[in-house]
Amino acid sequence: MFKDIADVRKGLNQQQYIASQEISTVVFLSQNLCKPILTEGPPGVGKTELAKAAAKALGRPLIRLQCYEGLDESKALYEWEYAKQMLYTQLLRDTLRGILSDTASLTDAVTRLSAEEDVFFSENFLLPRPLLTALMADEPVVLLIDEIDRADVEFEAFLLEILSDFQVSIPELGTISAKHEPMVLLTSNNTRELGEALKRRCLYLYVDYPVFDEELEIVRLKVPGLDQELARQAVQTVQQLRRMDLRKVPSISETLDWARALIAINARQIDEETLANTLTVLLKYEADVAKAKRMMGRGDNPPRRRRG
Amino acid sequence: MDDRITEFARGLRAAGVRVSVAESADALLATRLLGIQDKETFRDALRTTLVKEGKDFPVFDKLFPLYFGSGGQPLQDATEDLTPGEQNMLQQALESFDDRLQQLLDWLTSGDGPTPEELQAMAQETADRWADSPHKAMWVTQSMLREMGFSQLEQKLQELIEKLQQMGMSQESIENLLGIVRTNATSLREQVAEAVGLEVQRERSNRPSDLNTSDIMHKPFGALSEADVERLRIEIRKLVNQLRSRVALRHKRGKDGRFDPKGTIRANLRYGGVPVELKFKRNKLKPSLVLLMDVSRSMEPVVEFMLRLMYELNDQISKIRLFAYYADLTELDPHIATMIGNDQVDDAFFAIRHIHPYQPYATDLGNGLETFFHKHLNAVDGRTTVLFLGDGRNNYNASRADLIKELQRRVKRLVWFTPEREIQWFDGDCDMHAYEPYCDSVAVVGNLAQLSAAVDNLLTS
Numbered sequence: 001m002f003k004d005i006a007d008v009r010k011g012l013n014q015q016q017y018i019a020s021q022e023i024s025t026v027v028f029l030s031q032n033l034c035k036p037i038l039t040e041g042p043p044g045v046g047k048t049e050l051a052k053a054a055a056k057a058l059g060r061p062l063i064r065l066q067c068y069e070g071l072d073e074s075k076a077l078y079e080w081e082y083a084k085q086m087l088y089t090q091l092l093r094d095t096l097r098g099i100l101s102d103t104a105s106l107t108d109a110v111t112r113l114s115a116e117e118d119v120f121f122s123e124n125f126l127l128p129r130p131l132l133t134a135l136m137a138d139e140p141v142v143l144l145i146d147e148i149d150r151a152d153v154e155f156e157a158f159l160l161e162i163l164s165d166f167q168v169s170i171p172e173l174g175t176i177s178a179k180h181e182p183m184v185l186l187t188s189n190n191t192r193e194l195g196e197a198l199k200r201r202c203l204y205l206y207v208d209y210p211v212f213d214e215e216l217e218i219v220r221l222k223v224p225g226l227d228q229e230l231a232r233q234a235v236q237t238v239q240q241l242r243r244m245d246l247r248k249v250p251s252i253s254e255t256l257d258w259a260r261a262l263i264a265i266n267a268r269q270i271d272e273e274t275l276a277n278t279l280t281v282l283l284k285y286e287a288d289v290a291k292a293k294r295m296m297g298r299g300d301n302p303p304r305r306r307r308g
Numbered sequence: 309m310d311d312r313i314t315e316f317a318r319g320l321r322a323a324g325v326r327v328s329v330a331e332s333a334d335a336l337l338a339t340r341l342l343g344i345q346d347k348e349t350f351r352d353a354l355r356t357t358l359v360k361e362g363k364d365f366p367v368f369d370k371l372f373p374l375y376f377g378s379g380g381q382p383l384q385d386a387t388e389d390l391t392p393g394e395q396n397m398l399q400q401a402l403e404s405f406d407d408r409l410q411q412l413l414d415w416l417t418s419g420d421g422p423t424p425e426e427l428q429a430m431a432q433e434t435a436d437r438w439a440d441s442p443h444k445a446m447w448v449t450q451s452m453l454r455e456m457g458f459s460q461l462e463q464k465l466q467e468l469i470e471k472l473q474q475m476g477m478s479q480e481s482i483e484n485l486l487g488i489v490r491t492n493a494t495s496l497r498e499q500v501a502e503a504v505g506l507e508v509q510r511e512r513s514n515r516p517s518d519l520n521t522s523d524i525m526h527k528p529f530g531a532l533s534e535a536d537v538e539r540l541r542i543e544i545r546k547l548v549n550q551l552r553s554r555v556a557l558r559h560k561r562g563k564d565g566r567f568d569p570k571g572t573i574r575a576n577l578r579y580g581g582v583p584v585e586l587k588f589k590r591n592k593l594k595p596s597l598v599l600l601m602d603v604s605r606s607m608e609p610v611v612e613f614m615l616r617l618m619y620e621l622n623d624q625i626s627k628i629r630l631f632a633y634y635a636d637l638t639e640l641d642p643h644i645a646t647m648i649g650n651d652q653v654d655d656a657f658f659a660i661r662h663i664h665p666y667q668p669y670a671t672d673l674g675n676g677l678e679t680f681f682h683k684h685l686n687a688v689d690g691r692t693t694v695l696f697l698g699d700g701r702n703n704y705n706a707s708r709a710d711l712i713k714e715l716q717r718r719v720k721r722l723v724w725f726t727p728e729r730e731i732q733w734f735d736g737d738c739d740m741h742a743y744e745p746y747c748d749s750v751a752v753v754g755n756l757a758q759l760s761a762a763v764d765n766l767l768t769s
Contacts, residue, residue, distance in 0.1 A: 005342070005349065025352040029338050040362060082584050153556035153623075190362070192623060195556065196549045199360035200328050206362045 001058070002028055011057030017049060018210075018218050026205045027054060036163055036184035038148075038194070038202035044251020045207045047187040048146055054183065055142035063137075063182075064144045065130035067151035073158060077168060079127045085120055121172035131162060132176070140180040148198075149188040156195050163201055210252065212239055218252060223259040233270045234259055241282065241292060250282040258282050272296065309344060310336055316375040317358060319509045323371060324542040325364045326549070331357055350376070374505045383495055385419030386488035394477050398485070401471040409464055412457040416492040417485070427499060430456075431507040449504045453497060461493060525757040529609040529727060537609065540756060541651065544613070547760055548620035555624055555767050594626040595693040595767065598719075600680070602698030603632045603664050604671045610727050612653055613756060614697055617763050619649030624767050629687050633698070634664040637676035639684060671701060673739070674708035681711060685718075693721045695766065697753075699728050700740035707739035713746045724750045725762055 002008045005021075008028045012019040019027070027050075030037045039047040055062035065076055089096070099116070103109040128136060134143040148156065162168055163184060167177035186202065188194060210218065216235045219226065226234070235255065242249045250258075258281045267274045275296055283289045317332035334357040344350050351372060359368045387395050398417065402410055415422060422430070430452065453459070465486065472482055524536050532540070571587035599618070601611050618628060622645075630640040640660070647656040688694060694715060716722040724747045726733075726740060733740035744750055751762035 021348055022352045022356075025342070025349050026356045029341065029353060029356065032341055033334065033337055035334070038360070082579060086579060086582075086584075153552070157553070157556055193549075193552075195553050196326065197553060200330055202360070203334075203356045204360040205356060206365065 002031055004028065008057075012050075012053050015053040015056045016221050017046070017053035018214055018221065019050075019053075020214070023050065023205065023207070026203050030185075030203050031183060033203070034181050036186055036202045037205055038186045038188065038199065039205045039207055040188045040190050041207035042209065042249075042251065043189050044253045045209055046252055047207055048144065050207075051142060051144040051185040051187075054185070055144075058140075058142065058183070060140050060142050060183070061137070062142045062144060063130050063134045064146060066146045067148050067155070069150055069152065071151045071155055073155075074129070076129050076131050076155070076158075077162075078129055078132045078170065080121070081125045081127045085125050088120070088125075123173070126170075126173070132168065134182045135162075135166060135168065135176055135178040137182070138179060141182045143182040143184045145184065145186045147189060148186045149191045149194060153195065156198055160195075160197055160201065163198075209242055209249075212236070215239065215252065215255065219255060219259050222256050223263065225263050226259050230262060230267065230269065231259065234262060237270060237275070237296075238282065244291065244295065246283065246288045246291065247285045248283070248288065254282050309339070312375060313339060313354070315510070316354070316371065319371050319375060320358060320364075320367065322509065323367050324545075325359060325361075325367050326546055327358050331360075334358075347376075371509065374502060374509055377502055383415070383419045383492045384488050386417045386485050386492065387419075389484060390481060394481055397472055397475045397477050401468055401475065404471065405464060405468075409457045409460065412461070413464070413468070413489075415496065416489045419492070422499075424503075427503040428507065431500070431503040448508070449501045452504060453500060456500070458493070458497070465489065526755050528754050529613070529756075530606065532609060540613070541616075544616055544756075545620065547756075548617065551617075551760060551764055551767075552621065552624065554764065555621075594624055595721075596627040596691055597625055598629050598631070598687050598692050598694045600631045600633060600637070600676075600694070600696050600698070602671060602673070603634050603660055605666060607698060607727070608657065610697065610725075610753065610759070612648060612657075613759060614725070614763075615645045615648045615656075617760065619645040621763070621767065631680065631684065631687075632660060632664060633671075633673060633676035635667060635670040635672055635675070636664075637679040637684075638663050639687075669703045671698075671703055672705040673698065673700070673702050674706040674711075677708045677711040677715075681714075688715070688719050690718070690720055692719045693723065693766070694719045696722075696724045696743075696747075697726075698724075699726050699738065700724075700733070700743055701737050702739045704737050707742045709739070709742040709746065712743050716746045716748070721748045722746065723748060723766060725753045725759070726750065727754050728752070729754065 002011060005024045005028045008024040009019050009021075012024065012027070026037055029035070039050065041047060051064075052062060096113075100109050100112060103112055126132075130143070134141050145159070148159075151159075165177075166181050167175055169175045186198075209215075212235060215238070216232060219231050219235055220228075223231070238250050238255045238258070258278060261278050261281045262270075262274070265274070265278065267278075276293065279289050279292060283292055313335055314332055317327045317335065320327050335354050338353040338357050339350060342349050342353050354372070355365070355368055359365060387398065390398065402413055402417070405413060457464075469482055469486065472485075473479075524532075524539060527536065566589050568587045568589040571589075572583060572585070573581075575585045575587050576583050597618075599614075601607070601614065603611060615630075618625070622628070628642065628645075630642055630644065631637055632640050644656050644659060647653075647659075712722070724740075724743065728738070728740070729752055732738060733744065740750075749765075751758070751765065753759040753762050
């Protein structure tokens with residue numbers, strides 16, 4: 001458990017996650033108010049990373065549910081292991097025959113068999129998926145529901161039941177409540193508007209690209225082998241690229257990849273040649289690369305990127 | 309402090325941010341947990357609990373200092389460094405000004421500005437009149453400052469300097485005095501601006517805001533004032549969110565479709581053909597829409613709100629094609645809906661008017677239907693829902709109800725939204741009575757409440 005906001009910050013820093021005051025505050029509140037955090041922001045700013053760092057800092061296991069279109073309850077919550085059930089029925093055929101041998105009629109046999117039904121719909125044959133795993137865990141866990149905006153609206157509605165009470169009903173087994181309320185983080189890239197009810201239940205955190213100093217610190221922390229001056233130049237270039245009107249602006253993870261690439265090619269400084277060789281690490285569209293090269297070649301300040 | 313936070317939540321609501329009671333309760337819990345000593349933490353705590361959308365952050369950032377601001381810099385005492393003789397001189401010089409200016413200069417020199425209560429009283433008077441147009445707060449502040457005498461301040465300060473010089477005050481003291489007075493003037497301006505902002509905000513949040521119970525939802529489209537329309541535009545997003553969650557829930561609870569033998573066999577191959585899992589065909593729930601709208605002058609507000617709803621709900625519709633009819637019928641670029649959804653209403657109607665210029669008594673749906681049958685019949689098939697939005701007033705032109713009948717036969721569903729009540733359908737040039745028998749349903753959409761109910765129905769049934 002985190003004691004106070006400073007403790008959150010320290011804990012996350014130890015996991016090599018640079019947390020701003022705002023992030024630390026929200027994480028602390030989430031822990032104490034028992035509310036999920038909904039993080040939004042452009043891709044690659046460390047939303048998923050936050051969950052991982054928080055889990056490590058708290059020393060709890062991380063359970064991750066990756067959302068995608070068409071994700072349904074059987075993939076997210078639980079499934080009966082049909083194959084195992086079938087196999088067991090085959091193996092236990094003799095035992096079953098023994099039980100049913102002295103029945104006179106079909107009705108009797110069915111009644112006798114239905115008394116044993118519970119065996120086949122017990123936890124032995126239950127295949128828990130991430131959500132149920134998180135609820136049934138014996139120790140407190142961190143549950144990451146990644147890219148919730150990709151899941152369907154129907155799934156979102158279903159998620160509400162779990163996030164509000166931390167319990168689910170399985171018809172054959174009854175209601176299962178969480179032994180420990182998990183710390184829940186949801187991430188969204190904002191590809192679609194999320195439902196009001198879900199937002200109402202969450203604390204909201206918007207993570208944007210870091211400012212120069214923060215990003216430099218991240219690079220120093222994660223890629224310690226990079227020369228200080230070179231790191232500064234690299235971050236400056238990335239920040240400059242983000243202000244350009246590109247199809248896909250470089251994210252933090254791409255900055256880090258680039259920093260590692262600079263070490264790999266043993267670069268001394270960021271000149272035109274180095275840039276030309278490594279720019280594809282940062283930019284993923286041919287048009288963007290060409291545009292960036294033109295801009296860097298001129299060496300002047302790019303026009304400010306318009307935000308919509 | 310709790311009251312202030314509750315009030316702040318109401319202020320956010322009035323400014324168009326959706327804040328529920330549960331959320332303001334969360335905000336109270338959070339601030340109780342974290343305390344209010346650290347302003348940054350306090351701010352973060354309020355923001356994370358109250359504002360759930362990135363695009364509402366600017367509103368939060370604007371309102372936060374109004375409710376929890378320092379109230380501008382405190383005024384300084386300019387007379388502190390003056391000798392008693394000089395203070396006397398100043399007093400005498402001030403007495404020669406008229407009441408209003410004397411008070412202003414007195415505030416600025418003595419460092420005892422108006423009390424918060426006085427400021428509030430002054431601001432309240434101004435805010436009462438202007439609460440409907442918060443974007444005019446700047447202007448209101450200016451007029452209030454003018455009333456306090458700020459417009460003549462520079463001029464009067466010159467006079468004051470001259471007087472003090474005549475009385476023999478040293479140049480150094482005068483400059484000193486002037487410096488402090490100018491700083492004080494800036495601070496007082498800030499205080500006034502903040503007080504006005506807060507009052508306008510308070511006044512706004514005191515007005516009835518619950519859309520569903522307010523009259524504005526039930527006011528006929530034709531009777532909406534400019535301010536009403538402005539308010540509805542802000543509130544329509546809340547409405548859409550309600551609609552959307554309702555539709556999603558209904559889809560979730562809705563029954564699956566017919567038994568799907570092919571899917572079942574495929575799914576059960578792994579169990580050696582024993583049908584363990586049954587598969588059902590999913591009902592296709594999102595309609596494919598063809599929307600035909602009357603764009604005559606009287607229909608403009610209905611069309612605007614219809615397109616707004618369509619824009620906001622486009623994820624609930626699988627496909628949409630827009631047609632506009634007036635004297636004739638043309639297909640509209642779906643971009644029109646995007647423009648309206650992004651508040652470029654005037655531009656959107658300008659584009660429509662470019663194709664369908666205003667003409668008196670020009671509406672002719674019969675002609676429009678003929679054009680539709682000639683040119684655009686490929687837009688519809690057995691899976692399409694055709695939606696007419698119009699009053700069915702044809703200016704005594706041929707109604708061509710036979711074409712409507714033919715259209716209904718070809719499509720899945722033909723729905724009509726009209727802003728007029730049933731008793732008006734037989735009245736004058738209205739052909740609604742002729743079309744009505746061939747519609748699968750007709751909804752009266754005289755106001756936004758009816759329109760949203762009709763759209764709800766359209767998406768779920």
